[in-house]
Amino acid sequence: MKTADIQKIAVIGAGDMGHGIAEIALLAGYKVSLRDIRSDIVEQGVKRLTESLEKLLKKEKISKEQYDRITKDLLYSTVDLEEAVKESDLVIEAAPEILDLKKEIFSDTDRLCPKETILATNTSTMSITEISLATKRPDKVLGLHFFNPVVLMKLVEVIKGDHTSEETMETTYNFCVRTGKIPVRVEKDIPGFIVNRVQAPSGALLGAIVDHGIAEPEEIDALFRKLGKPMGPFELNDFTGLDISFDARNYFAQAISPDLAPFKLMKAKVEAGEYGKKTGRGFYDWSKGRPEIDLSKATEKVDPKDILAVQINEATKLIEWGVATVEDIDKAIVNGTGNKKGPMEEAQQFDPEDLVSRLERLSREFNKKIFEPTGMIREGKYINGQD
Ligand SMILES: NC(=O)c1ccc[n+]([C@@H]2O[C@H](COP(=O)([O-])OP(=O)(O)OC[C@H]3O[C@@H](n4cnc5c(N)ncnc54)[C@H](O)[C@@H]3O)[C@@H](O)[C@H]2O)c1
Incomplete structure (x- = not known):
């Protein structure tokens, strides 16, 4: 045909x-x-x-x-x-x-x-x-x-x-x-394909930050809003439905790594039947419409570069496995999420050594192997034009 x-x-x-x-x-x-x-x-x-x-x-x-x-x-x-x-x-x-x-x-x-x-x-x-x-x-x-x-x-x-x-x-x-x-x-049939796969580790990181008591959902959403996102990640979760996100994380936990399992607060919300907008309550109260996020609460304890780092790391796995090209990964993220840049373009702002040590620290701090830097990250490939 x-x-x-x-x-x-x-x-x-x-x-x-x-x-x-x-x-x-x-x-x-x-x-x-x-x-x-x-x-x-x-x-x-x-x-x-x-x-x-x-x-x-x-x-x-x-x-x-x-x-x-x-x-x-x-x-x-x-x-x-x-x-x-x-x-x-x-x-x-x-x-x-x-x-x-x-x-x-x-x-x-x-x-x-x-x-x-x-x-x-x-x-x-x-x-x-x-x-x-x-x-x-x-x-x-x-x-x-x-x-x-x-x-x-x-x-x-x-x-x-x-x-x-x-x-x-x-x-x-x-x-x-x-x-x-x-x-x-x-090019390869892997769980999450490109967009959901690259974003899975950052979802797990944000959940772990909440479970560790480092920042509240609203403090993180306020930070994302201040950075220019139309919606923070927790509000977005509430909007699309915590039940859907919960199922997706369980699937990733089984298909990719237990590190991607739903975080404790999300599990508690789902068990309580609080699915977000559709039930009137999730991370936020939706009974009077879209929640007001207090931007003055934006956390300083979360470094947005950590969120990018775990996405860049996951993106390099796809390149190493021949799932997609550097250009196609960025094209997919830009057109599938509305982000202005893809992870491999974002990677250019990192010092290669900083990226490695950041990922090692996150892997240690949150006990998640999935954040461990890939060979490509360790060798500094694709960072600062070192292709
Ligand atoms: N909603 C999203 O954001 C989204 C994004 C990308 C991919 N998807 C995928 O798209 C697919 C559909 O999701 P959706 O959100 O449109 O679901 P939906 O529940 O809105 O629609 C599914 C429709 O399929 C119908 N259906 C059930 N059995 C059928 C059958 N045997 N033959 C024909 N129709 C049948 C249902 O009656 C329903 O109208 C799923 O695989 C989902 O994972 C969803």
Whole structure:
């Protein structure tokens, strides 16, 4: 399958991600079948998609003709999997993060769609290789990891499973370019891919800082806000849901290192049913809306360079393992998180010896092997241009 052969897309799951993925494909002129398990859910997905298109129309980002063409000719919604996939060239699955469910969808889709069709999963955590083995075409299966909200976030991680062919990678990468996204190749199927992987150790460090009583969540959030972030890490956790972050950390603890397990305060919050915004309380009280962060509380006990150091360290692991290039790691972080610079560009501001001793100190102080400096950091490679 070549990119020019892709005409029809099927999106499986019409939730937060699925309706957004359908929308960007429609905006690029593709025909899309959107499938969910119940007609009321699929209708809700279509409603969200249409409302988003209406906003674009109001802002004159699309024309009335384009709006009419998308809603009348290009978009098709259904609860029937066979109907959705039978003529599709690319299927993008965005169903819940449950491995057996994804395997079942891939096995059924494999049976029901043309033999050339490319099958992609939007999984945030699962092994692409394992999902691909539920089909008879593992060479045509890959990961397409979009970011939320799909319409606004430019990055797509294009992930190669152990059996994914180069043609599948290239065709799908170019499809992403055609939809106006910024794709980044992830050459190996590792837990967390690029963005979530590079950020996992800094999440663990911030949690350990709280558990050690060094700073409170609000003091850390105030620091991040003062540094120009729209939201601090704990408020962001509350916003997206502590239950989701808790599951992701448990997954990383099992798949990467126990050092990444949920920190004590987060575990206590989740056990108490305090998931953040959605339950009205998490690290903050959300009952009266977004919490006011008192910027005067910004901690001086946390060095922002420590947070960067553990991300840079993790990024060098991906380079050492051949998962992604230096440029692609920075491109992924900038476009997937909104940070102004990626970790490898940030690395240039560090003195190589300072970076090594900083990581050794953090590893010792918080008893986390994951912070130990990599060979690349110890050798000073990529730091201060020493490539
Ligand atoms: N939400 C995020 O921020 C985000 C970001 C990147 C990736 N992801 C990944 O995207 C996927 C979907 O996440 P989401 O946030 O859109 O979830 P969601 O719960 O909003 O949507 C999932 C949808 O899939 C539907 N569904 C369940 N079984 C199905 C089936 N057999 N066939 C078709 N549809 C089915 C559900 O009814 C639901 O509407 C997950 O794998 C998630 O890890 C989520």
